[in-house]
Amino acid sequence: MMNKTIGLFAGSLRKESYSKKLAKAIAEMAPEGFEFKLISLGNLPIYNQDFDDHGPVPEEYIKFRNEVKSLKGLIFITPEYNRSIPGVLKNAIDVGSRPKGESVWNGKPGAVFSSSPGNLSGFGANHHLRQSLVSLIVSVMQQPEVYLAKVHEVFDENGKINERTLGFLQKAVDAYIEWFKKIAG
Numbered sequence: 001m002m003n004k005t006i007g008l009f010a011g012s013l014r015k016e017s018y019s020k021k022l023a024k025a026i027a028e029m030a031p032e033g034f035e036f037k038l039i040s041l042g043n044l045p046i047y048n049q050d051f052d053d054h055g056p057v058p059e060e061y062i063k064f065r066n067e068v069k070s071l072k073g074l075i076f077i078t079p080e081y082n083r084s085i086p087g088v089l090k091n092a093i094d095v096g097s098r099p100k101g102e103s104v105w106n107g108k109p110g111a112v113f114s115s116s117p118g119n120l121s122g123f124g125a126n127h128h129l130r131q132s133l134v135s136l137i138v139s140v141m142q143q144p145e146v147y148l149a150k151v152h153e154v155f156d157e158n159g160k161i162n163e164r165t166l167g168f169l170q171k172a173v174d175a176y177i178e179w180f181k182k183i184a185g
């Protein structure tokens, strides 16, 4: 049987982004029967409804929408910008949500993992994202909640994530997969 593909969406464009590093580590955690795929968000033009209403629709939108359509599930790995999610992630969500009635997010089971170098661990971003996902009919795993505080401290000088954090992330991924199987069959 074909692997089920789960998309990983890291909400940062920064070269040394902690979110991207977490996403790369999570990409290695897929169990048998699943494949985790890093989805790139950085080349999407800022959403403008005129593209959909009057055309031409940017190629990048078409490619992104088709890519998300082919996914069975979604894991968002977000930092926090000004107590919300970074614009690059919100833009991707908006692009995927339109044209009206053709959202590519609809019905896909999701999970939200957040982090920050401070103590707040991206709580504000995590819950703002959940708010958008409610309107997009993405059921989000309720527990375990994943908040990583002091995220810069989980990496060693080679960028490797410490065992404790890897174990924590693996447990969250395992819980997501179990929950995914229950609700997606």
Ligand SMILES: Cc1cc2nc3c(=O)[nH]c(=O)nc-3n(C[C@H](O)[C@H](O)[C@H](O)COP(=O)(O)O)c2cc1C
Pocket: 011, 012, 013, 014, 016, 017, 018, 019, 020, 079, 080, 081, 082, 083, 084, 115, 116, 117, 118, 120, 121, 122
């Ligand atoms: C525009 C901007 C706003 C930020 N706002 C917050 C914030 O509200 N809360 C927080 O914990 N960190 C905030 N930060 C710090 C980010 O958490 C930090 O830069 C983090 O490393 C970004 O994630 P990344 O490593 O994946 O790029 C902000 C950073 C930027 C650039």
